[in-house]
Amino acid sequence: MLKRHSLDVVIIGAGVVGAACAYYAARAGLSVAVVDRGPVAGGTTGAGEGNLLVSDKEAGPELDLALLSTRLWTELAAVLPREIEYEPKGGLVVAPDETTVKALRTFAEGQRAAGVDAVEVAADVLHELEPHLAPGMAGGFHYPQDAQVQPAQAAARLLAASAAEVHLGEEVTQILLDRGAVRGVRTPRRELLAPAVVNAAGTWGGHIASLAGVTLPVLPRRGFVLVTEPLPRVVRHKVYAADYIADVASGSAALQSSAVVEGTPSGPVLIGATRERVGFDRTLSTEALRRLASQAAALFPVLADVRVMRTYHGFRPYLPDHLPAIGPDPRRPGLLHACGHEGAGIGLAPATGLLVAAALTGAAPPLPVHPFRPDRFAADPAAADNPEEQH
Amino acid sequence: MPTSPSEPAGRAGRADPAGPSGPATAPTPAPTAAPAAVPRPAAHPGPAAAPVVASAHRAAPARADLAIVGAGPAGLAAAVTAAGLGLRVVLLDAGDRPGGQFYRHPAPGLGAARPEALHHGWAEFATREAALRAHESAGRITYLPLHHVWTVVPVGAAGARRGHGAPATEWILHAVAGHAPEERAVAVTARAVLIATGAYERQLPFPGWTLPGVIGAGGAQAMLKSGLVLPGKRVVVAGSGPLLLAVAGSLAAAGATVPAVVEAASYTAYAGRVPALLRNPGKLVEAAGYGGALARHHVRLLTRHAVTEAHGTERVEAVTVARLDRNWRPLPGTGRRIPCDALAVGHGLVPQLELATGLGCAIRRSPDGTVALELDAEQRTSVPGIWSAGETGGIGGAQLAMIEGELAAHSVAGALPAARLTRSRARLRAFADAMAAAHRPGEGWTGWLRDDAVVCRCEEVPAGRIREAADDLGARDARTVKLLTRAGMGWCQGRMCGPAVAALAGEEGAPDRRPLSCPVPLRHLAELPPAGH
């Protein structure tokens, strides 16, 4: 039995990006429905660590988005329930040798010019920040703006605060069109009619785009995370080695890893995350576990003696130039995208939501949106990229 | 009253922590690979000629024909059968003695003269244990007790090139061996794997179930069988399933007073399944034995009743028992208190599947509401090279587990099994399904679960928070409830609260994903051999 509703916008995806789009669209006065084939936070959001990072981003459009998000997360933390576990804990990037310190210094200078707070930490001061850190590091940088949330809670609370109409467990089977323009979506249970549809389907955003008759080359980039037994606070910041930045920026399909180590309010230490393009392969990679564990123990030797209770993996939505697709798709009137945030979706969600809301209401965007335009991939570079061959 | 004791036929406990005196060994600093730790000889060392046991830090030079995970009834029977058919077998078990939970028995040092007093079918175990020792001496079986396998991966998954979809021809089993602080990482390579990991007890929470003195029914049995101890003097036995009668009988025979056995199902539920019961006369004799024991000890059996609350502060002092409707919903005004100093509670068993599901083995829904593996007539899973036997294919008891173990061994060896094995399995499976359906929890049981009652014991998550996640926050399954509330995220990884969380989330209960089947020391992961080595 199909029901018909009239709405201003339908958002596909109940992950943190979809929830943030719903939140800011509703705040702008729009009537919003969110639809997802699974539960809230059922995709990459639920597999995330909740990183709100500026430290790993070089000066450029993504950093601008992250800085706006950082400010928005501070506002959200004041209005959303404390269950989102917002922690402005700061990040600490450490360098094993003097060469790396110099490279970090150059990196940080560019970031500072863009508005990032980056403080160089001398080798002998590192232990005041992180008492369990391995000895022998050459130095590091402290990023006070780095923060963390509990991602599933953040998505659920944003969605609840949006007061949007929510349809979970309903897969969008069709994007409804009228003379080439979007007019809603169809699920097995209903039609949701609206002049705008937002593709916030994350790693599965390419599929939604194809339902609308356009291409968006979103690829899965797998990541494993290790979770230790519950511990008292042994790691204060988000701590990672400098080579993490190179991994994030890499386009390689091969397995890359540089552990980000952090404590959580509930006790376990999270150690993430590997990056590799292997399609949606869900088999356990003991090589990924080995790398994460050895790198974590190299940063914090105390962890060698604790137990890993579980490991999980997720699939980051990856676009070839590492930037998300945000905003209206000129190829299909009424279709907007808000996906492809790779491993930074939790952090970038609020700014993405704000940009989408601005596009929907015709307000001036808070940032230049040009770098994120969804039709920027003229030829589809993913077409030649067969994950089966990338092993 | 027809019934059958169906107990966890899986492996006995898990290898892991222990604390001998003396300082802990210093952790090896990562990431440099540590020197290979030579595996400690097994408790009953066999000749070194046997298959492929290597430290995780050393590439295994050869391989076994068959690696078996679990030395309970299924794994033990499979091991001795396979060895008899000429296969080279490695038998890994988390426990320190063979037999699994069903044949759990006192350590030799306890000097029990009649361990069989705690068991049915002891002779079936004793015969196979003797065969195990003989095969060990002959070098056909390498028996590795205190080895907890935490994952099974196809060779190539560690990073080497392997075509997608091509069946693996070799498997690596990673295990944590020994007790802390002398735990070691061990890896075994084999051409085929038999997963015989048994089951653990299904728990349905109620207010007060975290009080000391409230223990699993299977746990009480296990502690009695292996340690010759009781949790109290006056022990109420409650929950559902035939195990309760066995537990009550054992506790009473060991000197405890059992004021009542409180069974949520009605044994009249068996009435419609009489043919399956009549085809299994052995089971009826067993049940009659329990009935007689209970009568002798003046134990009262209350059917269609449940313990709806345990009372006490530092430990349990009494329980409230209430009548249930047909759907297991407690009937208001029927509660009454029974004083006790312990409560043994359990609602049947849950197959332990994570090693198999981690490999992608297909699953099916059992009549008792649990999830079991989909197996073919030869005990093969849907993944070529992986077999399974015993409770993992659906709860069915020790006798069935042994038959399935023998069938699996024949299949791995490419030998034709005796027709009687196949017939017996069909008969016992039918019986098990009848039992399972009769004890499937009714949906009304959550009626006794007040919002303030703890559901997740590890993370101390009350029912109210889980209901909020499901009703208000968009959780539609146990996984999302876990993400939102931490229920199931603790040490036990949802083994205790999983069925309850699924019920509150309105889900039928999927097998939990546990890529690590037990906690693994981080340094063991750090010291795995790098890919390509």
Next chain:
Amino acid sequence: MHSPRSLVGGTPVAAHEITFDGRELPALPGQSIAAVLWGAGILAWRTTREGGAPRGAFCGIGSCFDCLVTVNGRPNQRACLVPARPGDTVTTQEGTGRADLAV
């Protein structure tokens, strides 16, 4: 009077002792730490991280991790699996059992 021992007969090899929170407890060879504690009438040897609630053995087969305890200074040992060895020092585990690591 029935007892577990009268049920299975025989006699243990030789008894030994362990200490629990400073108290000496008799132990039989092959018994787990949980069995020794039960034998002494002790049902709780851990307090939870959040509520500080007392806990002891629950599943009895190593699955539930409720019986975690500190043995010879090493926390998070499963009392139901770990054999009691002569002279073991067992202490009630509070919370994570690793408060010494807190920064």
